[in-house]
Amino acid sequence: MAKLDEAGGCFACGSKICRFSRQNGSHSKRRTINLRRGERLEACRDGCIKLWTIVSGTAAITTNLRDGRRQISGIERTGSTICGPMAHEDSTTWLEALEPTEICETDFSEDMAMLQNDPAFMQVLFGVIHERLEAANRHLTTLGRLDSTERVTLFLAEMAATADKPGPVNLPMNREEIADYLGLNTETVSRILSRLRKAGLFKFLTRTEFVVLDPEAVARRLPVRVARRPRTLFATDDTSADPGSCPVPYPLPQPSEQT
Amino acid sequence: MAKLDEAGGCFACGSKICRFSRQNGSHSKRRTINLRRGERLEACRDGCIKLWTIVSGTAAITTNLRDGRRQISGIERTGSTICGPMAHEDSTTWLEALEPTEICETDFSEDMAMLQNDPAFMQVLFGVIHERLEAANRHLTTLGRLDSTERVTLFLAEMAATADKPGPVNLPMNREEIADYLGLNTETVSRILSRLRKAGLFKFLTRTEFVVLDPEAVARRLPVRVARRPRTLFATDDTSADPGSCPVPYPLPQPSEQT
DNA sequence: CGGTCCTTTGAGTCTGTTCAAACAGCGTGG
DNA sequence: CCACGCTGTTTGAACAGACTCAAAGGACCG
DSSP, X not given: OOOBOTTSOBTTTOOSSXXXXXXXXXXXXXXXXXXXXXXXXXXXXXXXXXXXXXEESEEEEXXXXXXXXXXXXXXXXXXXXXXSOOOOSSSEEEEEESSSEEEEEEEOTTTHHHHTTOHHHHHHHHHHHHHHXXXXXXXXXXXXXXXXXHHHXXXXXXXXXXXXXXXSEEOOOOHHHHHHHHTOOHHHHHXXXXXXXXXXXXXXXXXXXXXXXXXXXXXXXXXXOOOOOOSOOOOOSSSOOOTTOOSSSSOOOOSOOOO | OOOBOTTSOBTTTOOSSGGGSOOSSTTOOEEEEEEXXXXXXXXXXXXXXXXXXXXXXXXXXXXXXXXXXXXXXXXXXXXXXXXXXXXXXXXXXXXXXXXXXXXXXXXXXXXXHHHTTOHHHHHXXXXXXHHHHXXXXXXXXXXXXXXXXXXXHHHHHHHHHTXXXXXXXXXXXXXXXXXXXHTOOHHHHHHHHHHHHHXXXXXXXXXXXXXXXXXXXXXXXXXXXXXXXXXXXXOOSSSOXXXXXXXXXXXXXXXXXXX
C-alpha cells in the first residue's frame, strides 16, 4: 500500500484519485511522468481510462482543428485532475506541458469493471469532471461575451488567483499560447498587455513574471468574478487537510457557496 | 414501481436517470414540468440535487453577466439531461424553454446519501455530466476559433443533425437567441443567414423552419465535424432499445469511435 | 387597420486581424 | 568577449470583420 495522507490522497500526487489504483502485484498502474515544456500526453484511443493529476507545473488542454487553427480549452495547474477521454472524433486534443510539469498518471483501464462499481471512486470521478465542466462554462462565456481587453485582464487575474505561491505570479506561457487560450492572436495579446501595463494595473518583472498592482481596478473592469482555485484537492504543506469535513474522500459538489 | 422500458429508463421521460427516484411512498420526488416559451427553471440553491431530462422541446442554458450581457452555453434538446448545480457564485444561470418543453425533474436531494453509494446511479450521473463537458468543449472551440459565418453554418448544421424527426428542421429560436448562443449580435446573425440562403446552402420555409439544401457544401465550409446527437439515451419509437449492449444501465463513456 | 415585435438591410464606426518591420533576449560559435 | 542568428515580442499601418445606430419591411394579433 502507498502511504496515504490524512485527506485520502497519496503523497506522490496529492490527488484523491490515485488511491484507487492498484498498488501491489504486477498491475501497478500508477506512474509519474515528467514532461518538459512542449511535450504532450495524448488521450489513449481504445477504451482505456487514464486520469492525470498535475503534481507541479502547468499544462494546457489543446485542440487542433484540421486547418491548423488551435484552441486551448483549459489551463491546468498544480492539483487539478484531467479525465482521459478528451479526443473528439475529428479534431485532435491533447495535454501539453507549458513548463516542466510532473504528472501522476493512473490507468484504470483494467480495473474499470471493478471500479465502476465502487461508489467512492465514482464520486471522485464525478468531482473531477464536474470541476472541469464548471471551468469550461466559465471560459465559454469569456470567449462569447468578453472583449479582448476583458479577456486578457481576466486571464491575468485568474493566473494570479490560482498561483501556487504568493509573490510575483509565474506566467509560463508565451503570447501565442495566451492568444490560443483567449481566442485572439499574438499581436493583439501583446498590444493589450502593453496597454494594461501602461494603465498601471499590472507590472511585468520579466516576460513571464508579473504582479497585480491594482486588484480593485482589475475587478472593476470585469463583468464576472475571478475564478479562484477550486476547493483544494490538496492537503499540501502547512494547511494540514481540512479536518473531517465529510465521510467520503471527495464530496459530491453541491450548489453551495463557500465564498 | 414505474414501468421500465427495456433500456432501463421509464416511459415518462425515457431517461435512464429517473429510475433511481423513489417511486412509492410519500417521497416520490419525480415530477413532470411543462414550460412555455420563456419560462425558466432556476438551479436550486442550498445543497439540493436535481436532474432535468428534456422529454420534448428545446431549452437553453443561459448565463447573465451582471452588466446584462448574456451567453447561452448550451442548447438542450429532446433526450438530454441537465445536472442541477449550474449556478456560479456570481453570474446567474438558468434553464430556459425556447418552445413548449416538457421536462422530467428528479430531485435526489433526500436520497443523495444513499444514491452516492449506488454505483449504477453514479455511472449514469457521470455519463450525463461527461456528455455536457464534451459539448461545452466543442462550443468553446467554436467561439474561440470560428468566424461568424462558420459559427452560424455549424449551428444550423447541428440543429439539423440533432433534430427529432426527418424533414424540415425546426428552429425554435429567434435571432437574438442564436446570437447569444454564438457570441454574435442579432444583426450579424441575420445578415449571415441571408448570405447562406443566397449561397444555396439552406432554404428557409418560414422564419423557424429550414432545410439543408447542400450538406456536402456545408461540411466543406467547416473546419470541424458536425456533432451528432449523443448516443441515444432514448429507446424511443421504433428502434426498440439497442439490444444487450452492456450490463450497466449507462456505459461509461470511453474514447472509442463509433462513427 | 393599426400597433407591436422581430427581422432585414444599409451606412458608418470600431475592434481586432494581417502584413511588415524593428527590437530584445539568448544561446552558439568564432 | 562580442558578433551572429534564432526566436519571440513589440509596434505600426492598412484592412476586414463584426458592431452600432438607424430605418424600413414583414408577420402577427387585437
